[in-house]
Amino acid sequence: MSEKKYRFETLSLHAGHVPNPVTLSRGVAVERTSSFVFKNTQHAANLFGLKELGNIYTRLMNPTTDVLEQRIAALEGGAASVAVASGTSAIHYAIINIARQGDEIVAANNLYGGTYTMFDAILPQFGITTKFVDPKDPKNFEKAITPKTKLIFIETIGNPALDFTDVAEVAKIAHAHQLPLVVDGTFTTPYLLRTIEHGADIVINSLTKWIGGHGSAIGGIVTDSGKFNWKNEKFPLFNEPDPNYHGLKWAHDLPAALAPIAYALRFRTVPLRNLGAAISPDNAWIFIQGAETLPLRIVRHSENAHKVAEFLKKDKRVAWVRYPGLEDDPSHAVAKKYLKNGFGGMVVFGIKGGYENAVKLIDNIQLFSHLANVGDAKSLILHPASTSHSQLSEQQQREGGLTQDLVRLSIGLEHIDDIIEALDEGLAVSQK
Numbered sequence: 307m308s309e310k311k312y313r314f315e316t317l318s319l320h321a322g323h324v325p326n327p328v329t330l331s332r333g334v335a336v337e338r339t340s341s342f343v344f345k346n347t348q349h350a351a352n353l354f355g356l357k358e359l360g361n362i363y364t365r366l367m368n369p370t371t372d373v374l375e376q377r378i379a380a381l382e383g384g385a386a387s388v389a390v391a392s393g394t395s396a397i398h399y400a401i402i403n404i405a406r407q408g409d410e411i412v413a414a415n416n417l418y419g420g421t422y423t424m425f426d427a428i429l430p431q432f433g434i435t436t437k438f439v440d441p442k443d444p445k446n447f448e449k450a451i452t453p454k455t456k457l458i459f460i461e462t463i464g465n466p467a468l469d470f471t472d473v474a475e476v477a478k479i480a481h482a483h484q485l486p487l488v489v490d491g492t493f494t495t496p497y498l499l500r501t502i503e504h505g506a507d508i509v510i511n512s513l514t515k516w517i518g519g520h521g522s523a524i525g526g527i528v529t530d531s532g533k534f535n536w537k538n539e540k541f542p543l544f545n546e547p548d549p550n551y552h553g554l555k556w557a558h559d560l561p562a563a564l565a566p567i568a569y570a571l572r573f574r575t576v577p578l579r580n581l582g583a584a585i586s587p588d589n590a591w592i593f594i595q596g597a598e599t600l601p602l603r604i605v606r607h608s609e610n611a612h613k614v615a616e617f618l619k620k621d622k623r624v625a626w627v628r629y630p631g632l633e634d635d636p637s638h639a640v641a642k643k644y645l646k647n648g649f650g651g652m653v654v655f656g657i658k659g660g661y662e663n664a665v666k667l668i669d670n671i672q673l674f675s676h677l678a679n680v681g682d683a684k685s686l687i688l689h690p691a692s693t694s695h696s697q698l699s700e701q702q703q704r705e706g707g708l709t710q711d712l713v714r715l716s717i718g719l720e721h722i723d724d725i726i727e728a729l730d731e732g733l734a735v736s737q738k
């Protein structure tokens with residue numbers, strides 16, 4: 307695979323896997339095992355000492371999961387990926403693999419509800435605090451940086467107002483201050499945007515969403531670009547002897563072949579190994595299946611969502627619509643710069659009559675499933691202010707662009723006419 311530079315669609319199907327030379331099976335096998343046999347005591351010692359890479363225990367790595375990790379690393383254009391049990395644990399470990407007690411994060415204020423709560427209410431318990439800024443003006447990130455800042459965190463398309471963040475501009479600011487840019491690219495997937503090409507150092511995907519694509523499993527993955535310079539003294543976790551790993555200095559002591567993936571290796575062998583949010587090989591297999599058809603599905607998700615946005619835009623029962631693909635959307639100019647294959651599957655809109663009518667729509671609409679997920683092959687509907695983002699205060703909601711009349715749609719792969727008919731009929735009931 308590494309000899310030829312295959313294109314995205316080809317990598318989606320092949321990266322990280324060849325038919326098993328012994329069994330000759332074409333499909334990826336699910337390796338349902340907790341542990342792997344050492345050839346002898348020297349082999350075991352080499353594996354534990356990072357002198358040799360290989361399977362030890364499925365909490366750390368597994369051959370099925372390894373295929374998924376290689377595939378996503380190839381799709382993102384990164385140096386290495388590590389899969390974990392959820393997008394949420396991917397974000398948690400990504401942060402604590404950089405920052406420790408006393409450190410600060412500068413983050414966009416329009417994050418996924420769970421991420422916002424992690425940064426706002428949970429990480430402070432461990433002495434890591436976050437300054438939230440409005441990402442619409444990248445300069446806001448620069449203003450919030452202090453000597454304690456250890457990373458900048460953004461989402462490509464923010465949640466739930468769908469504002470698009472100018473990744474390269476934020477990356478420039480991060481790098482001018484020798485900080486890594488951590489990007490949650492869940493809403494764009496690498497098919498719409500390979501953020502590493504625009505300066506992201508660490509990329510996170512919730513596999514649960516479009517990569518899995520069928521609403522059938524929970525998982526997350528972190529991809530290391532391999533480009534960030536961790537040798538800077540600003541990052542003690544990489545420059546001081548690590549008591550988690552018999553005094554290893556991650557930015558200095560790794561063999562040359564492993565040095566570029568110091569971040570991914572530490573992620574695997576420190577937070578994942580010792581905090582334990584491992585993905586099951588069965589779920590890894592589900593995400594490999596999803597990755598195979600990702601490019602096809604994202605094109606259709608985007609086409610359908612675009613048509614839904616245009617339909618809602620003209621509808622009298624709708625107060626406003628946000629979709630980065632609409633030419634007059636506040637995010638269109640920036641989104642167009644980055645997204646060449648479509649604008650994604652999410653549409654949000656304000657319903658006339660506010661919360662009361664949103665409830666009537668959601669309780670009566672056919673075809674759409676009312677649930678708190680996105681990126682399923684099926685169309686989904688949600689009222690974020692009273693559900694996924696209800697942990698936030700009203701002020702936090704407003705700052706993140708979340709209003710009481712906002713209805714969130716994750717547009718699926720059904721026939722577009724059926725999707726629009728369902729919305730049309732649901733909107734009619736909502737206004738009665």
Ligand SMILES: *Cc1c(COP(=O)(O)O)cnc(C)c1O
Pocket residue numbers: 392393394395418420421461465490492493512513514515524525526680
């Ligand atoms: C769903 C989601 C997460 C969390 O992922 P889980 O797999 O549900 O833990 C994080 N960020 C974004 C943008 C998401 O959509």
